[in-house]
Structures are given as structure tokens and as C-alpha cells.
Amino acid sequence: MARSVLVTGGNRGIGLAIAREFARAGDAVAVTYRSGQPPEGLFGVRCDVTSTADVDAAFGKIEAEHGPVEVLVANAGITRDTLLPMMKEETFTDVIDANLTGAYRVAKRATRGMLKLKRGRIVLISSVVAMLGSAGQSNYAASKAGLIGFARSVARELGSRGITVNVVSPGFVETDMTAELDEAYQEQIRKNIPLGRYASTQEIARVVGFLAGEDAAYITGAVIPVDGGLGMGH
Numbered sequence: 748m749a750r751s752v753l754v755t756g757g758n759r760g761i762g763l764a765i766a767r768e769f770a771r772a773g774d775a776v777a778v779t780y781r782s783g784q785p786p787e788g789l790f791g792v793r794c795d796v797t798s799t800a801d802v803d804a805a806f807g808k809i810e811a812e813h814g815p816v817e818v819l820v821a822n823a824g825i826t827r828d829t830l831l832p833m834m835k836e837e838t839f840t841d842v843i844d845a846n847l848t849g850a851y852r853v854a855k856r857a858t859r860g861m862l863k864l865k866r867g868r869i870v871l872i873s874s875v876v877a878m879l880g881s882a883g884q885s886n887y888a889a890s891k892a893g894l895i896g897f898a899r900s901v902a903r904e905l906g907s908r909g910i911t912v913n914v915v916s917p918g919f920v921e922t923d924m925t926a927e928l929d930e931a932y933q934e935q936i937r938k939n940i941p942l943g944r945y946a947s948t949q950e951i952a953r954v955v956g957f958l959a960g961e962d963a964a965y966i967t968g969a970v971i972p973v974d975g976g977l978g979m980g981h
């Protein structure tokens with residue numbers, strides 16, 4: 748039977764590839780989007796994950812359309828890069844609010860339905876920089892590292908209810924987020940990646956699909972790197 752799947756930030760980039768992967772497998776997929784139009788062929792709900800009211804309203808619409816969310820992918824995320832001495836407090840807290848507290852908001856709301864269903868899959872999209880660190884990204888890396896502690900705690904809370912919580916840690920992926928980086932810096936990054944290239948969005952999406960599928964039934968609290976070897980050793 749088609750599962751009710753929600754991918755936050757599923758209107759573009761990695762999130763869209765994840766949403767398309769679930770749709771291809773026959774699931775009923777909803778995505779959140781903030782502006783513009785929802786992607787064709789997917790059920791789009793307008794939602795800013797920094798707003799609890801938005802999150803609650805989005806879940807209400809999805810539940811009415813597809814039933815309770817059984818697979819949640821918390822993918823929405825932002826960067827606001829700057830070195831610490833220049834980083835304004837709101838530049839730090841805005842990134843935490845979107846990336847970490849946003850994941851808390853959607854995961855908390857999703858567990859309401861999952862606890863009743865007695866099953867569920869939660870996948871959080873972190874980053875290789877969570878463990879590696881990244882100059883100019885102390886806010887982003889802190890938010891992404893926070894997701895790991897959050898996931899592992901919730902995995903312990905919900906394991907007995909048939910709910911798994913896992914983290915996917917992409918390295919550099921071909922998206923708008925990385926297109927913003929200057930070409931010389933991108934070349935330097937590629938040199939440090941054992942596989943010598945960025946990931947495609949599909950390569951991240953397939954791992955998320957695996958974690959949400961039957962074959963991953965006994966995996967919870969795991970952090971799966973999909974980074975071409977960039978983060979090896981962490």
C-alpha cells in the first residue's frame with residue numbers, strides 16, 4: 748500500500764530528488780514549499796518550518812489528503828556563512844531555528860500519527876560538516892551536529908513503538924546551495940573528496956529511500972555518510 752510520505756523542502760534540490768524517489772516507488776508523497784509553485788505531480792503544502800502553526804497546518808492538510816505521515820524526511824535547510832567574529836547572533840539562531848528546531852517541529856508533529864500507527868520512519872538530512880567542521884559555517888555545522896544527538900535520542904524513545912530515526916550525512920551535492928560556492932573553492936573541495944566529484948541528488952535520495960524501506964527495518968540511530976569518502980574516520 749502507498750505510504751504517506753512527507754519531505755520538507757521538497758520543492759527543489761535534494762528534497763525534490765528524495766520526493767521523486769518515493770513517488771517512483773509508488774508512495775503518496777507530500778512536499779513542503781515556501782514560495783513559488785509546488786513541483787508538478789507532487790502534493791505541495793506551503794509551510795515554513797520555523798513556524799509551529801505552519802507545520803501543524805501542513806500536517807493537517809497532508810493527513811486529510813494521504814492519511815497520517817508514515818515516513819518523514821526533514822530536509823529543509825539553510826546556510827548563512829560567515830566567520831565567527833563577524834557572525835551576528837541572529838545569523839546563528841536563524842540557522843539553528845530552520846535546520847535543527849525545524850526538524851524538531853516536524854518530527855514532533857509526525858510522531859503523533861506514527862505512535863497511533865505503531866510504525867514510522869524518520870530520516871534527518873545532516874551534513875558531512877557536522878563532524879568535520881567547516882570554517883565560516885559554525886552555525887550550520889552546529890545545527891547539523893545537533894540533528895545527530897536529536898535523532899539518537901528520539902530513536903531511543905521511539906524504538907519500542909516501531910519507529911526508526913536515522914540521519915543521512917551528504918557531502919557536497921550538485922544543488923543551488925553548492926552552486927553558490929566560488930569555482931576555485933569548489934575545485935579545492937573536489938581534490939579532498941576520495942571519489943573526486945560531487946554527489947548527484949539521486950545518490951542521496953536512494954539512500955534515504957533505503958532507510959525508509961523494509962530492508963532497513965533493523966537500522967535506527969544510524970548516521971549514514973553519503974560523501975564520496977570526504978568524512979572518513981568520523
Ligand code: NDP
Pocket residue numbers: 755756757758759760761762779780781782794795796797822823824825845849872873874875916917918919920921922923924925
Ligand atoms: P537548497 O538550498 O537547494 O534547498 C533547500 C530547501 O529547503 C528548499 O526547498 C527550501 O525552500 C527549503 N527551506 C529552507 N528553509 C526553509 C524553511 N524555513 N521552511 C521550509 N522550507 C525551507 O538545498 P539542498 O537541496 O542543497 O539541501 C537540502 C538539505 O541537504 C539541506 O538540509 C542541506 O543543509 C543539506 N545538505 C546539502 C548539501 C549540498 O551539498 N547541497 C550537503 C550536505 C547537506 P525554498 O525553495 O522555499 O527556499
